[in-house]
Amino acid sequence: MIRFFKQREVMLLAIIAIIVALVTTRSSGFGTPRNLAAVFNDTAVLAMLACGQLLVILTRSIDLSVAANLALTGMIAAMINAAMPGVPVEVLIVGCVVVGGLLGAFNGVLVWKLNIPPIVVTLGTLTIYRGAVFLVSGGTWVNAVDMSDRFKELTRLVFLGLPMLSWFAIVVIALFVLLMARTSLGRSFYAAGINPTAATYAGIDVGKTKFIAFTISGMVAGLAGYLWVSRYVIASVDVARGLELQVVAACVIGGVSIAGGIGTVGGAVLGALFLGVINNALPVIGVSPFWQMAISGAAIITAVIFNARGERKRGRIILKSAEAA
Amino acid sequence: MTDTTNTPHRHIPDRLDNPVKSAVFSWETLLVLVGVAIFTANAFASPYFLNEWSLSDLTFNFTEKAVIALAMALLIISGEIDLSVAAIIALASTLMGMAVQWGVPTPGLVAIGIGVGLACGAFNGFLVTGLKLPSIVVTIGTMSLFRGLSYAILGDQAYGGYPADFSWLGQGYVWWVISFELVFFIAAAIVFWFVLHRTNFGRRIFAIGNNALAAQFSGVRVARIKFVLFCLTGLMSGIAAVMLTARLGSTRPSIAQGWELEVITMVVLGGVSILGGAGSILGVVLAALIMGLVTFGLGLLNVPGIVMSIFIGGLLISVIALPILYRMWKERRQ
Numbered sequence: 011m012i013r014f015f016k017q018r019e020v021m022l023l024a025i026i027a028i029i030v031a032l033v034t035t036r037s038s039g040f041g042t043p044r045n046l047a048a049v050f051n052d053t054a055v056l057a058m059l060a061c062g063q064l065l066v067i068l069t070r071s072i073d074l075s076v077a078a079n080l081a082l083t084g085m086i087a088a089m090i091n092a093a094m095p096g097v098p099v100e101v102l103i104v105g106c107v108v109v110g111g112l113l114g115a116f117n118g119v120l121v122w123k124l125n126i127p128p129i130v131v132t133l134g135t136l137t138i139y140r141g142a143v144f145l146v147s148g149g150t151w152v153n154a155v156d157m158s159d160r161f162k163e164l165t166r167l168v169f170l171g172l173p174m175l176s177w178f179a180i181v182v183i184a185l186f187v188l189l190m191a192r193t194s195l196g197r198s199f200y201a202a203g204i205n206p207t208a209a210t211y212a213g214i215d216v217g218k219t220k221f222i223a224f225t226i227s228g229m230v231a232g233l234a235g236y237l238w239v240s241r242y243v244i245a246s247v248d249v250a251r252g253l254e255l256q257v258v259a260a261c262v263i264g265g266v267s268i269a270g271g272i273g274t275v276g277g278a279v280l281g282a283l284f285l286g287v288i289n290n291a292l293p294v295i296g297v298s299p300f301w302q303m304a305i306s307g308a309a310i311i312t313a314v315i316f317n318a319r320g321e322r323k324r325g326r327i328i329l330k331s332a333e334a335a
Numbered sequence: 336m337t338d339t340t341n342t343p344h345r346h347i348p349d350r351l352d353n354p355v356k357s358a359v360f361s362w363e364t365l366l367v368l369v370g371v372a373i374f375t376a377n378a379f380a381s382p383y384f385l386n387e388w389s390l391s392d393l394t395f396n397f398t399e400k401a402v403i404a405l406a407m408a409l410l411i412i413s414g415e416i417d418l419s420v421a422a423i424i425a426l427a428s429t430l431m432g433m434a435v436q437w438g439v440p441t442p443g444l445v446a447i448g449i450g451v452g453l454a455c456g457a458f459n460g461f462l463v464t465g466l467k468l469p470s471i472v473v474t475i476g477t478m479s480l481f482r483g484l485s486y487a488i489l490g491d492q493a494y495g496g497y498p499a500d501f502s503w504l505g506q507g508y509v510w511w512v513i514s515f516e517l518v519f520f521i522a523a524a525i526v527f528w529f530v531l532h533r534t535n536f537g538r539r540i541f542a543i544g545n546n547a548l549a550a551q552f553s554g555v556r557v558a559r560i561k562f563v564l565f566c567l568t569g570l571m572s573g574i575a576a577v578m579l580t581a582r583l584g585s586t587r588p589s590i591a592q593g594w595e596l597e598v599i600t601m602v603v604l605g606g607v608s609i610l611g612g613a614g615s616i617l618g619v620v621l622a623a624l625i626m627g628l629v630t631f632g633l634g635l636l637n638v639p640g641i642v643m644s645i646f647i648g649g650l651l652i653s654v655i656a657l658p659i660l661y662r663m664w665k666e667r668r669q
Contacts, residue, residue, distance in 0.1 A: 072471065120652065124659045127609050129416070129471060130651065133596050137648035144641040247641065255479050258472070268472045300490045300588075304483025310476035314468050 018265040022280040026287055033291045040294055047172060053286030054179035055080075055234045055241075059253070060260040060278040061186040062230035065223040067261055068199040069216070070206070070270030071128035073224060075117060076231040077253035078139035081245075083110045083235030085143050085152070088245035092156035099160050106232040113139060114228015118221035128220075136254065143247045151246035152239075165240040175237055182230065186275045199223060204271025252303075259306050260285055263313040285309070362606035366621040373625060377632040384635060391512035395582065396634075397601075397627030398516040399575040400594060401620070404601040405527040406571040408619045410564045411602055412531075414544045414611030417459060417565065418474040420572045421594035422481035427451040427576035429485040432494025432586035441501040448577040449570060455481055456569015460562040478595070485588040494586040505582030516578050523571075528616040540564070544611030593644070600651040601626055609655070626650075 034041035059076050066073040083106045090097060090105075113135070120131045154162065165175040172180075190196040201209040202219040209216055239245045264281030266273030288309075289302055358364070377384045384390075403420050410417055427448045434447050455477070462473045507515045531537040542550040543557050551557045580586055605622035607614030626647070633643050 120656065124656050126652070126655050126659070130599075130603065130609050130655060133599065134648040134652040137593070137596060137644040138652075141641050141645035141648070144639070145645070149639070149641075255475060258475055259479070262472055262476075268469050298487065298490060300486040301483070303479055304487050307476050307478070307480025307483045310479060311462065311473065314472050314476060315462075315466055318466065318468050 019274070019276050019280055022264065022277070022284060026280065026284055029284075029287055029291060033294055037294045040291065047176070049286055049290045050179075050283070051173050051176045052290060053282050054175050055237055056253070056256060056260060056286060057279045057282035058179050058182045058230050058237075059227075059234055059257045060264070060282045061183060061275055062227035063257045063261050064186075064264075064266055064273055064275060064278040065199050066128070066220075066227045067258075067266050067268060068203040068270055068273055069220045069223045070203050071121060071220055071223065072132065072258065072268070073114070073117060073227045074129070074132040074254045074258070075113070075135040075139055076227060076234075076257055077250045078136045078143070079110055079113045079228055079231035080235040080238055080253065081247070081249040081251075082113065082139045082143050082146070083232040084239035084249060085147050085235075085245045085247075087236045088152035088157060088161075088239045089147065091158055091161045092152050095158040095161075099158075099164050102161070103233065103236050106236040107229045108232070110232015110235060111225050111229040114231065115221070115225045117228065118224030121224060122217040122221040125217075128224075140247070140251075143249075147245070147247065149247065151244060154243040157240075157243060162240055162243055165237055175241055178233070178237060182233070183275065183279055190275055195222065200271055202270075256285060256306060257282075259310045259313075262310050262317065265313075265317060267317055268314070281313075363615065363618050363621060366605070366618060366625060370621060370625045370628065373628045373632065377628060377635070380632065381635040384632070387512045389635075391508075391514060391517075393627055393631040394514060394517045394520075396631050397623045398514075398520040399579050399582075400598050400601060400626075401623035402520055402523055402575050402578070403568070403571050403594075403598045404605070404619050404623055405523055405616065406564070406568040407598050408602045408605065408607050408614055408616065409527070409531060409540055410568050411599075411607050411609060412544045412611055412614045413540045413561055413564055414547060415463060415470040415561055415564070416474065416599070416609075417456075417470065417568045418595045418599075419455065419459060419478040419481055420568060420575075420598055421591045422478040422485070423452050423455040423569055423572040424576040424579060424591040424594065425485040425588055426455060426481040427573050428580045428586040428590050429488050429494065429588065431576070431580055432497075433488065435494060435497055441498055441504075444497070444501055445504070445577050448580070449573040452569045452571070452573015452576060453566060454569070456566040456572070457562075459569065460565030463565060464558040464562045482588065489586070489588045495584060497581065497584055502581050502584060505578045505580070505584075516582075519574075519578070524616060524620050531616055536560070541612060544608075544613070546612075596651075597626070597647060600647055603651060604654050 030041050030046070039045055059080075063073055063076065086109060087102050087106050091099075091102060117128070117131050117135055120126050121128050165173065165178070167174045169177055188196075190199070198209070198214045198219050201212065201214050202216045206216045209219075238250060242249075260281035261273065261278050262268065262281070263284055264273065264277030264279070266278060266281075285306055288305060289299075292299055292301060292305075407417060407420065430451050431444045431448050434444055439447070459470075459474055459477055462468050462477070463470045504515060509515050509518045531540065539550065539555045539560055542553065542555055543560060547557050576591075579591060583590070601622045602614075602619055603609055604625065605614065605619035607619065629646060629650075630643050633646065
């Protein structure tokens with residue numbers, strides 16, 4: 011089983027390397043470490059969100075509200091910064107995580123306590139949060155001029171050759187790896203997804219596990235809210251519209267099974283990097299960036315087909331080994 | 336709520352309720368009451384509301400979405416979902432716009448719109464039933480693919496210049512203030528009502544939604560019926576694309592953005608169980624009317640569209656949450 015997971019990640023890594031190599035033959039600057047670091051920086055937010063989404067999908071749920079959550083927390087942070095430049099950015103970041111976590115917890119409560127299907131809950135909160143951005147901002151946007159210098163610079167500061175935005179992503183990804191591999195909470199996400207009945211008998215509260223997954227996904231989205239606004243120095247109603255689909259796409263491409271219980275942090279991050287490399291490669295090889303959406307759609311479908319095959323094959327292997335034993 | 340397994344505990348009564356009583360306390364009756372209340376509130380809130388042309392305009396608000404909702408209801412009852420309907424509209428509309436540039440006349444345009452819808456639906460159906468993939472991710476994928484193709488073709492451009500007789504399909508009136516769109520919707524609703532509630536095919540859809548495995552063992556061709564339902568949803572999306580394009584007279588890749596949510600809200604508000612196996616066409620029609628009344632009423636009061644979407648999102652969640660809360664409250668009292 012472990013070998014299979016590794017295969018998926020190795021396969022993805024190989025595909026990414028091939029794409030980078032092919033694009034580099036067309037444009038020699040693409041494969042340089044400097045440009046690859048820029049691509050990673052570009053994908054940092056997507057990779058973080060994919061980690062949060064991973065937890066939710068593992069528990070047989072889906073969170074379509076992350077992009078709206080990001081837009082709302084980003085807008086709140088930008089407006090506070092514009093109104094009160096004296097508030098330290100660190101406090102704002104903590105605030106973003108808290109607000110995002112609360113928005114995620116709201117999804118989680120509806121799924122946990124009322125048993126409403128997650129897709130319905132998050133389709134609903136997606137529009138509510140997006141509309142709330144309009145309500146808090148009154149339809150206006152916050153620009154570079156209104157933001158304090160530190161607010162804008164924090165994601166750009168270079169540390170050991172990488173911008174802070176990349177470091178944020180690296181730390182978040184590392185935390186997720188620790189969570190999934192080294193804590194019983196991390197393992198309970200897998201248990202709750204692969205067999206909820208067995209998990210319940212093993213003493214895991216499946217509903218509560220889903221609630222925690224949604225809350226963590228929301229916290230990551232909140233953090234991403236600040237990072238996004240700081241990076242692109244704009245907060246508006248339309249920020250990151252449609253990003254939720256890219257996040258789900260990253261997970262699915264990374265081998266996360268939408269049926270729950272299967273997937274790794276490494277897969278989700280590589281899925282995000284795959285999309286990031288494609289998005290950055292298109293303009294370089296002279297393809298209109300308007301193709302991005304269609305390509306990620308095709309990538310999702312292909313990945314789902316692959317995942318389904320892998321899952322079926324895995325089932326057979328287990329049966330065989332059980333017979334042999 | 337300590338029991339979190341996925342098995343629903345179905346209470347089976349010794350005898351069925353009195354039919355009059357169950358009709359009075361049905362979801363549809365509640366919808367009628369809500370509809371009447373919103374209608375009355377609208378009439379008081381705006382002096383422009385009670386006017387035959389205002390009421391006619393109101394119908395344009397929901398007919399295109401409701402046409403898709405009819406087919407979506409059948410699909411959701413069978414236990415599947417299609418999130419790509421709005422993207423199908425975008426792709427169908429874009430290809431119709433392309434055809435206009437080549438001078439294709441109206442019948443050809445309609446055929447292209449409907450044909451593209453049907454083809455997209457068949458593609459979804461093939462992925463879900465042929466390759467046995469979960470419909471949620473498949474249609475998230477095709478949603479991105481179909482709209483993405485539309486962006487790839489159009490970019491930041493727009494198509495226009497649709498012929499005048501084509502516009503009639505979206506703007507024309509059959510008689511007095513009764514629009515073609517409304518007539519088509521009513522006719523389609525009657526057909527869907529008949530199919531779902533009066534034919535073997537309809538009973539099979541319910542059977543699949545309640546227990547696909549049992550249905551399979553009872554001789555129902557589950558995969559084939561689901562495939563037909565995906566095709567039907569695509570077809571109705573294609574028809575909606577024709578009407579919407581004709582009404583707007585132009586095509587952008589962002590056309591009908593977010594409609595999948597409104598269509599699903601209509602279906603769920605109409606009392607169709609999102610888990611499959613239960614629902615009625617009458618409920619969906621009433622829900623479509625209510626959503627039309629709400630958005631039109633708010634529009635008359637100058638509420639911006641994005642704020643309306645908060646109402647619709649809230650409506651979707653509360654419509655599902657309230658009956659659950661009520662049941663929990665009742666259980667606690669016992």
